[in-house]
Every structure is written in C-alpha cells, then in structure tokens.
Amino acid sequence: MNPNLRTDEWKIIEEGFDPQFNRASESIFSIGNGHMGQRANFEEKYSGNSMQGSYIAGIYYPDKTRVGWWKNGYPKYFAKVLNSPNWIGINISVGNEVLDLETCKVESFRRILDMKSGTLEREFVCQLKSGIKISVQSKRFVSMADYETGAIEYSITPLNKDVNITTEPYIDGDVVNEDSNYNEIFWKSVSGNINSEKAVLVSITRKTNFHVAVAMKNLILINDHVISPEHNITRNDKYISRIYSTNVKKGNKLTICKFASILSSENHPVDRIAELAVDKVNKTLTAGFESLLKDHKQKWSDKWDECDIIIDGDPSAQQSIRFNIFHLYQTYTGSDHRLNIGPKGFTGEKYGGSTYWDTEAFVLSFYLNTADSGVARNLLLYRYNHLQKAIENAEKLGFKNGAALYPMVTMNGEECHNEWEITFEEIHRNGAIAFAIYRYINHTTDVNYLVDFGLEVLISISRFWCQRVNFSTVKNSYVILGVTGPNEYENNVNNNWYTNTMASWTLQYTLESLVKVEAISKDKFRSIIEKVSFSNDEAEKWREIVDNMYYPVDDELGVFLQQEGYLDKEQLTTDMLDPKERPINQNWSWDRILRSCFIKQADVLQGIYNFEERYDPETIRRNYDFYEPRTVHESSLSPSIYSIIAATIGNIDEAYKLYLRTARLDLDDYNKEVHEGLHITSMAGTWLSIVEGFGGMRIKKEKVILKPMLPGKWKSYSFYFRFHNNIVNVTADSDGATVTNLSQNIVPVEVYGVCEDIDPGKKKKFGRKD
C-alpha cells in the first residue's frame, strides 16, 4: 500500500513521490471515457519504473496462444487489448537538460484524480542537476463529451533562473505490449504526416488491420498569453513531434496545451481516417481547453446525479465507493453495443481478453440501477451479436444443432482462453448469460427484448445444457460431469451444485419464455422457431431434465454440496491456515489447493444469491455458516457476494467486514497487483454490497423491496437505483430510510416490510425495523 495516498471524499491524492509505487499509481490514477483510456503515465520523459499504457476500446490483437501441452479445442490466439500510440507525451528540456523525475531532485509532488470532474492533475517542484528549480502543473482528461478527444495543459515555471525551455509534444507509434506472448510487435505499420498545418500518425495492427489515427495540435502560452514561437518538426520512424524553444524568465509560466484526436477504423473509414482526425483536432483547438473541459465536467456531473453513493461519517468509505463508481464509468458508458467491460478496463494489459462472465454476473446490475436501460440492453446485445460465434465455439467442442457455449474470455465472440479446466469446463458462464436476460427484463419490463433477441439466445444455451447433461442410471437422474464451478479451486468436478442449478433454471426459463413470446406475438414466435429449427421434442426433453436434475446435498448438515464428494475432503476452516501460507494460490501447489476444502470465491453462495427467493432464511444461514469459514476469498469477486448474504441473514458486522475487503481492494492494494491494473469488474461488487447488502434492495416484478441497515461506523448513506426505468433515491440512517421517487411514475416499495406506493417526485420516510 502506498502511504502517500490521502483520503478525500471526491479525490484520490498522492502526496509525495515514491518511485516504487509509481506503477500502482499509474493504474489508480488512470483516466478513461468508456472508449479510450490512459494510465497515469507522466507526460514528460520518465526513465524510472513505469508501464506505458494508452488503450482504445475494441482495438485488439490476436496474440498467438502460448501453451505447454496442446489440447484439442484450444483456441489459436488470445485477443489482447493493445497498447496504442502514445498521445500524451511531451518531452521537456530545461536549459539542455531533459526533465526526468527519475534523475532530478523532487522537492514536492502531488498527483490528483478528481473524480467529480474526471481530470488527472499533477504538480511538482524539482531541482535539476544544473541547479535550476522549476515548478510544473499538468492537467489532462479524455473527454466524456467527445469520446475521441484528449487534452492536456502542461505548465512550467522556472523558480530561480531565466532559462531556455524546449517542449516537444509528440505522438509515438513505437509501442509494445508487455504481455506479448512471443515478444511480437502488434502494430505492423505506422506512418506519420507532419507539417506546419497538421500532425497525424496512422498506425495499423497486424492481422486485425485496425487503423488508428492520432492527430495533435498545440498551443504555447507565456503567463496564459498565447505566443507563436518558431518550431522544428521531427518525423522519425513511427514518431512525429514539434519542438518549441522558448526563453522563459524566472517566475514566468510557460504553458503548452496539447490537443489530440484519437480515431479508429471501428468508427471511421480507413481511407479518410487521417483527414478526419485532423479535422477533429482542429475543432478542439478552436473550442479551447477550458471549453472542452467544461463540457467534460458537465457530463460527469450529470452522471454523478444518477449514480453517486453518499456515505456520511466514513470519508475513506466515501472515497472508495466513488473510486469504484468512477472507474466503472470510465471503462464503460454503454453507448456502443460492440464494447464491454474488461477485468482491468483501460488500466493495464493483464487478462487482455475483453469480456468475462463478470459482466453478466456482477456488472450488469450496476448499470441496470445507475443508467438508462439502454446501457444494460447494449450489454445484452453484445452477447446476442456473438450468438453465432458461441454456436461455433460449442461446435469446436463437439456440440451440435445450434447449441451455444459462450466463451470464457473473448473480444469478438470467439473463445480466447486456453486452460482446459476453465475454457472447456467452466461452463456455468453460459448460465450467467441466460440469467442476465431474466435480470434485465425483470428490472426494466422490456419484454420485447425477449421477443427480438433473448429467446434465440436462451434456446441456443438450453440446447447446450441439454447435450451437456447425461443420464446416470446409478443416480436415476441427470448429471453434469466434469465441470469447474465459480470456485476455480476445484477443477473437473461432478455435479457442481451451482452449475446444475443454473443449467436447470435456464431450461425452465427458456420453456417459460417460449410460452411468453408466443403469447406476445404468434408471428414473431413462429419466425424464431423457424429460424432456429426448434422442435417440440426439444421442449419435452428439457422438461424431463428439469424434473430429474441431480443436486448434491447433505441432509445431515442441511447444506447444498458444492459438488459431489466435497465432504470427503479434510474439513478445515480458514482460521486454521498459517497466515504465512496465504494467499494459498501463491503458496500452495495446485494439487494441494484442489484437494483442500478451501474455496476461492462464492460458489454455492453464488447460487443462493441468484435464487434467494427459493430458500428460507435458515437454509441460507446454514449454507453461509458452512461455506464462509471455508472460503479464502482469493478472487476479487468473492467478498461482495458473501457480504450481501451476510447482510441478508442480518449479520451486519460480518457484512461490513467483508465489504471492507472489496471496497478499497485497489486503493489499498491488498493483493499487491495494482501495478498491473485495477479490478474493474469487481468494483461493481462493491456497489452491490452497499445497495443489495446494506440497503437490502431487491427488484421484484411488482415492487421494490428495501431493508436498509447501517454499518456501525456510518452516520448515513444514500444511493440511487432504478425500478422499471424509474429513478429512486434511498437515504438511510440510524432511524430508518427515506425513499425519494425521482421519476414520473408511481413506484411501489416495501420498506422494512411496509408497503407503500410512492408518488412521482415524493419522498417517504420509513422507521427502522431490524
């Protein structure tokens, strides 16, 4: 953990510079706008420990798979988010000495991520080897108002001497990915075009042929007055720059504004992309830094008005929940159904494939509750558009007749992951994608989605489950053999309770959806049935499976069994583990982890979370009490689900303890891996812990249920959610909860067991009942 980080309700502040934490800070202070992102690398040269990272959504490279021992069915490549041309760089020389914080004496340093306005700021004073002392301020953002625009304002003031300062804003296409499997360069050609009128660099990826054009414009100012100094041009291989030389008097402030437009062939024709990038950057120059910033801030302000969580009495918790919300919206805004939420967003390279089941299992609810339903709908459309690829994925594994297996990791719908126990066996992801359809419709009432898109997906997934089960004559039931459940510390197990539950639920929901769609539109129903060649025999078979699915349980303990044979393991609890051996995934060999009873993340409890209404509180409590002590929470996705269930069974202290494990995971760098990037998808879990955990919020068909509790330290907290597209605010304190209907429709609520219809624009207070 970086001791230089300061608590502030709206800002992340790093006070003082310690190079050992620089990579971690580069992740934490990342900026993004859902379409591109930028690690908090310095604008000026930095020869110390740094990972350069500029990322553009949807621009990936199919890196050749690296594998020890090939298995049939493995994908040939792993799609990686690309480190893209560097648009932020500004080389600075002060009297012929290159400014580099690694080599000069840093007297003061402050880095600020302002989450309210979405800007990254930095200010420092340093003394160069020459004895010249300068102060530097920089501010930058990638615009939420124009997804293709980034802007930087960078000022230098010599403090003890007049000096000539050279500033060299550049665009550098000579970039690599640290995680390249075979040290390949992913960009095949880079060509720059620079003259007095324009500066634009076009880079093209190998294999995928994505084109990226980056154009820049610059302004030089002294004490905020624009000057027009002479300048030189550089055009090296893959690199273009302008070099300005300015004599600056002691105490005067030299400012360089750098505007960049970053366009990709995902949105523009390749033959005009350079020209369009130049046009756009010219317009941003005309608008000016302050005007661009104002539009950007307004977008963030609008966003916060619908998604902020306010916590009173715990600034650290306040900071962290905003940090999580902020980064989620920096990663994904929902405006483009081709995009999704990578586990590290735009903050690092690792897990370079864009999309995991995290999206459906954890992140979807966040967007359903904090944004217009179109955002969640785009997440669903992403999978709908990948249906054909999911069918091909399943075919590669021997499934037939339109069965679909959605990939574990993907960029374009094709499977990218290559561990048999995950790629081929962690099939519960297919259930999450079906369940997301249910959640979306339940939340938004947009039943037309089922008609237009959802049913096709459901049928294809159900076909997969139908082929994936087999009938066990010994058990006289259908079984699902050889799977990996959400708890990835078990591989190739039989009858994982969660997977069997999700499979059976999917079949049942698909059967219901067939009826529902037919009722809505016989024509559309017929056309779907025809399109996918659905037969009634299939429905018969699905019903039979639903009625005869095997679920492992232990009657004596009264718990669902994570998988068959779980109780054959030596039954230990986490308090018996030597702290030196934790995390076990860094200290134990894989076989030892597999045969131990220790659980990486919610598995049975993930199922209970999904289907809470099926189980009485005592059943939920017994399962929680059995599994929590066996869970090491070595996935960032684990504690939030446990926290919600702890809250559900009234164990608020435990819920809070678990909440703390997720809330500041990245800010406090629990797992010592923040230098690789942030845990974007698990940030949604933190949000869920507050809203569904402490707030007890549940969206039902006819109403929303709330049961807000107050964690010990907090004075009050408030959050927004959406019920059937209506925005609602809840503020909870020690007395109870106030529900405010911010929409145009009546919102029926049940708070602490009391049912009320809340009129549009009205608020209602409910006294606390525990």
Next chain:
Amino acid sequence: MNPNLRTDEWKIIEEGFDPQFNRASESIFSIGNGHMGQRANFEEKYSGNSMQGSYIAGIYYPDKTRVGWWKNGYPKYFAKVLNSPNWIGINISVGNEVLDLETCKVESFRRILDMKSGTLEREFVCQLKSGIKISVQSKRFVSMADYETGAIEYSITPLNKDVNITTEPYIDGDVVNEDSNYNEIFWKSVSGNINSEKAVLVSITRKTNFHVAVAMKNLILINDHVISPEHNITRNDKYISRIYSTNVKKGNKLTICKFASILSSENHPVDRIAELAVDKVNKTLTAGFESLLKDHKQKWSDKWDECDIIIDGDPSAQQSIRFNIFHLYQTYTGSDHRLNIGPKGFTGEKYGGSTYWDTEAFVLSFYLNTADSGVARNLLLYRYNHLQKAIENAEKLGFKNGAALYPMVTMNGEECHNEWEITFEEIHRNGAIAFAIYRYINHTTDVNYLVDFGLEVLISISRFWCQRVNFSTVKNSYVILGVTGPNEYENNVNNNWYTNTMASWTLQYTLESLVKVEAISKDKFRSIIEKVSFSNDEAEKWREIVDNMYYPVDDELGVFLQQEGYLDKEQLTTDMLDPKERPINQNWSWDRILRSCFIKQADVLQGIYNFEERYDPETIRRNYDFYEPRTVHESSLSPSIYSIIAATIGNIDEAYKLYLRTARLDLDDYNKEVHEGLHITSMAGTWLSIVEGFGGMRIKKEKVILKPMLPGKWKSYSFYFRFHNNIVNVTADSDGATVTNLSQNIVPVEVYGVCEDIDPGKKKKFGRKD
C-alpha cells in the same frame, strides 16, 4: 505405413526410396548401443525431408518451460535429450555436382537394418544431373563392444564415366533441436582442432556445461586398396572437415572409411577430453573397420543368445518381435546406472525427458528376464540415487519429513513435466517405483538390495502416501483425492482404484520390508532407521491406512471401479464410436474425452496385472469384460497388458488380436507418428505379451509357472527368461511346451499345472492342457 518395407526374419528392409517416408525410416532404421544413438540419416547431403539426430545418453539441456498459465509447483525447465554433433556426415561431390538424393534420379534404393549384426546398410544407384550414374554402398554401426566408437564404410562406383569425386568427411557442431521451446541453441561453444594429425571438435552445452568431444579419422581406398590422396582442411565456425579429391575410373570403387570416437564429460575429465577422443579414434583406425565390426557383431550374437524370441510360421511376427528386442537393447544395455530408457530412446527428440514410469511398469521385466540381474539392479539404483531429488520434488508440493514423490518425467531426478493434472496428480508412478523393488527381489532373490538401498526408498514413498491420503468421515475410510490414474483420459478424480491399491500395497510392503531388513541385519536396520529418522508411530499410521483404505467397487457388476463416479458416465463401448472419430484424442475436445467412459490404457486392469494372484479368474474375467470394450488403447502401453490378461483368462484369439496392435506399432506406423521416433518403452510390452501372455510365465517365490498357448497362426515359438538368475528356454508348439534349463542350478517349474524340478542343462517336454 511405408509400402516399401519388406518382411524378413532378421532384417528390416526398405526397397525403393519414397521421400515422404524418409523421416519415419530414419526412426525405424536408427542404430544405437545404449550409450549413443543415431537416426538413419544419410551420410551424404540430403536436402529433402529429414530430421538430423545424433544423441548421447545423459547429455541433456534444461529447456525453459513453456506454459500457458503458470501453476505453483511447476518446474522451471524440461530436460531434453540433445541433438549432438553430427559425426556421420560425408559430403560427396561427383564432378562438381553435390550428391543429394533429393535432386538426382534414384534408380534403385535399398536400406537394411540388420538386427543380427546391428548394422545399418544402404545401397543405391542414381543418375546425377550431369548424366553420371553411380552406385553407392554404405554400412555403419555404433559399436556394442566400445560404446564410444562409430564407424562408416562408404563406397561409390561411377558406372558410366570416369569422374573426379570429392569426399568430405566432417564433424558438425552447428546442430539444433527441433523441439526447442524458444528456438534456443543448446550448445554454447564449439571449437574445432584439425590438422594433418588429428581432427577433433569439442562442444559444450549451455547451462549444463556438458562437454562432448568428437574425433575422426578417415581412410580412402580404391577397389579396397588404401590410397593417400592429397587433401584440404576446412575449419569453419563449429565445423571441421577434410576434403579429398580423387579421380575414379568408370567401374572402379572409391571407398571412404570414417571412424569416430564420441566422448562425453560424463565419463572423462573435460581438460583431457579432446586428447582422449583423438587417442581413441587413432586406435580404432589401427584396428580397422572389419575388426571393429567383428567385435560388435560378437556382442550382438551373445546378446541374442539370451534374449531372442523365435516364432515359426509367422515371418512378420518374427521380424517385429526381433525389431522390438533389438531397439530395446540399442537403447539400454544396463551397464551404467546413471542412464535409463527414454520413451523414444535415441530415435527422436519427443518426450525429451529421459525417464517415465514406463521403465518400472513395463521395461524392467524385460531386462529381468533377458539379462544379468545387474542390469535391472542398475535401473533400481537410478531411482535410489534420485531419492534426495524425489524428496525435494515432494517438498515443492508441500510434503514434509522425507516424503518422496518421484518425478513423472526426469533426467536428473528433478521433475520436468508441467501439466498439473499429470505432474502433480499422476502419483501412481510412485507406486510403480516401489513395486519395481518387489519385482526385482522376487525375480532375483537379491534381498540385500532391500537392505542396502530398497528400504530407504520404500520408507520415503510410504511417507508420501501417508501424507497424501486423508480420512473421510463420510466414508469412514482413507481416501486419495485428486489424482490421475494410468488412464490419462481421466484427470483429478477421487479414489482411483489402481492408485489406492498401489498406495496401500506400498505401505504394506514397506511394513513387511522393515521386518525383513531387521531380521537380516539389526545393525543395518538401525542405521537406516536413524538415517531417515523413522519412528514406530509412522508404522502404526501406515497399518491403519492399509486396514482402512477405500476401494471403489460395484457389487452389482462385480467389478472394481476405475474411480468414484465412473458409473455416472454414459456407458458406451468402443464399437459404438464412429471410426472417423478415432483416435478420440485427435478428434474430441479434452472435456469430452474426460467425461466419456472411454479409457486410454489399462487402469483397473493394470492393477489386476500387478496383483493377479489376489483375484479369482471370474473376477479377472468380469473386469476384463467390463473394461476392454470401453478401452480405446490410445497409449502404446495399453494393448500389451490387455493381451496378457486376455491370455490369462484363456481368451487366446483376443490376446492375439491385442498383441498385433503392439507388435508392429512402429513398423506399420499405426499412429502416423514414427517420424518423431519409435515407441521404445512399449516395445517391452510386446515382449511381455508373448512371454507372460502366450507363455503364461509367472515368477513365483519357489517356482516359475508356465502355461504356453499357441496363437492360431504360429507353428511354434520359443523364448528365454530368467528365474532367480538362471536362464531358461521355453519352446511351445501345438503339442505343448519344452522347457530347457540352461543354468547351473535346478529350476522348479509348474507347466500346465504339472510341477517338475528341471536339472541343469536338461530339457523337459510337457503336454498341452488348455
């Protein structure tokens, strides 16, 4: 399959040259002497499809592990047998045209592996582009009489013109492994020393610093008369050669003899290795080709006298069994306990790690029966000498207190393999190593081995099993979770019957061995106990585990269950498989293979094979009848065990059918992979199928049991085996069997149920009883 291969009882003959089969032939026609080996590459340049391969036993390179997703406990490297300096090369130019069978017209071609004499011969007539026609004869061998010597005799006769012929014998150290993980060159420095007196090249491996010196001497003859032509010397980087230019009249025969000595730092001091290589090659030159060949042939003749199997009435079977025996002895002669038997011997690179459980489970019996007991003893000492490494391997996986886990694949005792489901979980190999000790002592009566070496190994392996089991309160038994059995088409299963059986047997045998060693020598017993800090509590615990081990069975079917849950699988048989989908390991995704009931190789039946005496014939038959139809035999090690058991239960036709699958596996290239090398270790299985299968030979404590049957096609067959170090021959025909005692001691036998003591030098005929 190469249609140019001809059947011959003592020879492998390739008649006609088809380049597409050249790599396969290079494997099949390999020569070796247990200390070095050489693929059947041409001496002259060949620009067609070829894999150059010269191998020296014990000289390996730790190639950096390639892995997709790292797991704790994986080894950092994979030890690979090295492709070593090429000593066979002789470049030939005929009137300025390089001789290369890829570019000239081959009019006739014959390649012969003479198994009786251990030589590789080749003769061909070809027409060069110039129109010159030549005939070529070559013969080479690596000496069984001197393990460091190779010799070649290479003759060229111009058939239609006088011509100048350049011959360039060379030593080339610029060699690579095709299977290098990261295209590394494994040899770090190569230096040649060549002048009129000597020619020697010293190569040193990277990391391991093995030194290899290759020295050569040459003779040039015309029509078998030595001439002394002028010659030039080449010394390029990593390459030395002599270039002789000779005018040869039409019809005259130019011969070049090339002698090479190949010395490694495993056997010689590095500072004198070049000098010693030169000394040795000078001596071989003095001895001459014919004299060296005579000594070599004599060694093979002596060997065949003790290990030949003669089959009358089936030349193809005769050829193949000799092919198998021949290659086994080319791979391992047993004279050096640092060496072992790699799955491909010296015939290819694949599975570059030297030693697998194949040695103990399959190959040991072959050497126990066909060689002096010192050979098998060396195989055991190999593991004894690796005990400390095996303890370290176990420690890396979290085991303690001197528990040993022998590696899955190794060169120097350290684990090399990196698939968690194999490396960490295929632990039954540990049982095979213990069982080998039992087998060796049972076969040789050398109980001192137990005292001097065996007990230590047994204690260390038993400690592993003791820590690897856990007590299941649900089953009220000890269980072994998370293993891969011999059938590698199941991973991470619980209670593999074979593994549990081997574990329990090891504990029991170790307990018995403790008693036995104490009875033999109280002093030695005490010193072992002290050395390994053995306590009686350990013995108590082992006994408890033996008494309470869990074995999965199905009472209704009356079979042992391969693992828990096996019957939950869809129960199919191999005749229901679409032939197009076979082998399934090339056509099915890994998850599908895992959850299918199909079995790669003997698993339950391997256990029944090991402990046959425990089970009544009906039990054996039930298990055979259940498992054989579910077995796809996609390991070369599988059909032999099934063949033996089929013979045991009297099913001779089935036994013969299965025997055919192993016997000509490589000659007929069933699996289309012979180009990569031969299946050396499974060749021992073929031998076992005849001796233990058709011959029904079983070594018991007090006697040897025989029950020879005759496969339909055969008129008779005979084989040798050893009983307590006594050589015995058995000849079986349709009437019965004749047992000949070739030793100095009485040999007690039970043939077709009739017990007899056979006197030294006597033979006895037994009438057939089926």
